[in-house]
Amino acid sequence: MNKDLILREKLALQRTILANQSTLLSFLRTSMYFLIAGLSLRNLLKVENSLVIEVALFIAAFAIFVIGIANFLKHKKSIINNRKHIGEYHLEYNKL
Known part of the structure; x- marks a missing residue:
């Protein structure tokens, strides 16, 4: 086995984990924007x-939050399942 291949696979896995976490934070940020928009709508605009509209924004914020959490957990499970494919290279490498 090539040590560079093992390192490259582990680094790719780490980049995927970080990208998944970054995506979760993006979902959370977007849901917070909708929540803040719902909270500040009455004070900024005099709409009948x-x-x-506030309730619709609150529902959208909650929906985006739930979708983000579900997306994160789905991809996290997929990453954990794929980690086992590269996790046993060190055992084969030590036998040589």
């Missing part, structure tokens, strides 16, 4: 049906 502002309560309906």
